[in-house]
Amino acid sequence: MSCDPFHRHDHAACHDRTLAAVDALCAERGLQFTPTRREVLDLLLRAPKALGAYDILAQLAGDGAKAPPVAYRALDFLVSNGFAHRLEKLNAYVACAHPGDAHLPAFLICRACDRVAEADAPRPLNKAAREQGFTIEGVVMEAVGLCPACADAAE
Amino acid sequence: MSCDPFHRHDHAACHDRTLAAVDALCAERGLQFTPTRREVLDLLLRAPKALGAYDILAQLAGDGAKAPPVAYRALDFLVSNGFAHRLEKLNAYVACAHPGDAHLPAFLICRACDRVAEADAPRPLNKAAREQGFTIEGVVMEAVGLCPACADAAE
DNA sequence: TTGCGGTTGATATGATATAACATTGCGGGT
DNA sequence: ACCCGCAATGTTATATCATATCAACCGCAA
Ligand SMILES: [Zn+2]
Ligand SMILES: [Zn+2]
Ligand SMILES: [Zn+2]
Ligand SMILES: [Zn+2]
Numbered sequence: 001m002s003c004d005p006f007h008r009h010d011h012a013a014c015h016d017r018t019l020a021a022v023d024a025l026c027a028e029r030g031l032q033f034t035p036t037r038r039e040v041l042d043l044l045l046r047a048p049k050a051l052g053a054y055d056i057l058a059q060l061a062g063d064g065a066k067a068p069p070v071a072y073r074a075l076d077f078l079v080s081n082g083f084a085h086r087l088e089k090l091n092a093y094v095a096c097a098h099p100g101d102a103h104l105p106a107f108l109i110c111r112a113c114d115r116v117a118e119a120d121a122p123r124p125l126n127k128a129a130r131e132q133g134f135t136i137e138g139v140v141m142e143a144v145g146l147c148p149a150c151a152d153a154a155e
Numbered sequence: 156m157s158c159d160p161f162h163r164h165d166h167a168a169c170h171d172r173t174l175a176a177v178d179a180l181c182a183e184r185g186l187q188f189t190p191t192r193r194e195v196l197d198l199l200l201r202a203p204k205a206l207g208a209y210d211i212l213a214q215l216a217g218d219g220a221k222a223p224p225v226a227y228r229a230l231d232f233l234v235s236n237g238f239a240h241r242l243e244k245l246n247a248y249v250a251c252a253h254p255g256d257a258h259l260p261a262f263l264i265c266r267a268c269d270r271v272a273e274a275d276a277p278r279p280l281n282k283a284a285r286e287q288g289f290t291i292e293g294v295v296m297e298a299v300g301l302c303p304a305c306a307d308a309a310e
Numbered sequence: 311t312t313g314c315g316g317t318t319g320a321t322a323t324g325a326t327a328t329a330a331c332a333t334t335g336c337g338g339g340t
Numbered sequence: 341a342c343c344c345g346c347a348a349t350g351t352t353a354t355a356t357c358a359t360a361t362c363a364a365c366c367g368c369a370a
Binding site for chain 1: 159161243244261263265266272274275276277279280282283284287288289290291292293294295296297298299300301302303306
Binding site for chain 3: 032034036066067069070073091
């Protein structure tokens with residue numbers, strides 16, 4: 001069902017399904033899913049790996065070169081509405097695999113092929129936070145390692 | 156015992172103890188704890204919050220302005236030997252609270268006062284990784300929120 | 311029409327990080 | 341003493357990531 005970048009699958013279906021879901025969510029919520037925003041999400045969905053803001057900018061350049069804020073603004077829209085996620089470790093962005101579902105995302109990042117899988121994060125810091133009286137508002141959880149294919153290739 | 160930045164404590168003792176521990180570890184392991192490296196760790200230990208590379212650079216400038224690689228090289232030394240940690244969310248660095256102990260660090264970052272506490276991370280993503288056949292080599296785990304003092308002040 | 315809010319376009323700048331190469335200082339072998 | 345190799349440092353330039361600012365545009369409603 002959900003997209004697993006580490007294994008062969010019909011990714012065109014993931015692409016179409018996600019874009020349709022975001023279309024619907026924006027309509028529901030009264031958000032403007034403008035052409036630029038849609039194109040950026042489309043690029044993220046087509047890319048085999050996380051894209052930096054300037055990667056996106058370059059690929060938008062079909063329409064003539066754009067300035068950095070164009071990419072950052074579209075990404076801000078997508079991230080703040082839960083349609084994409086930022087990877088702090090990579091300074092890069094991926095499309096969300098479950099837009100609309102409330103979820104705390106975690107990421108598995110292959111250091112060899114750069115593919116990224118979105119996983120569901122457990123709540124592991126709650127205990128430490130409670131002990132210190134800390135109120136958690138958001139969590140970054142990103143694992144770096146090797147995907148199955150790259151681990152096989154490396155052995 | 157270990158340093159808790161969210162509560163008042165005799166931090167000078169933390170500072171001295173950590174610096175001494177790192178001195179000893181470097182001697183044991185045949186690492187060169189040079190003046191620059193020591194000064195950078197000292198700055199990290201004294202700072203109430205995580206420091207960016209350029210913050211450090213500026214504070215080293217007592218000796219005359221240095222170029223960025225000076226800071227980055229010292230930080231690389233400290234991070235790769237486990238004497239400091241990099242916070243991906245902040246592009247900044249903190250001294251390790253338990254140098255020498257093997258540990259998987261997690262961080263609690265107060266968005267109001269910018270103080271950072273190091274916690275012990277559980278092994279969180281192992282289940283998700285196993286399901287996908289992913290081999291984890293390193294994990295970034297950083298929670299953003301409010302420390303007790305700032306939460307009280309905000310209510 | 312006029313004003314307003316949200317989006318986009320464009321220029322400039324700020325902040326973070328690394329490449330590349332020269333230089334220094336120190337120990338080991340000759 | 342000399343040379344060598346190696347690790348650390350110094351220095352310049354550049355790459356990469358991100359934001360401030362202001363102008364222009366567009367759909368909508370008072
Ligand atoms: Zn998601
Ligand atoms: Zn891979
Ligand atoms: Zn630590
Ligand atoms: Zn605080």
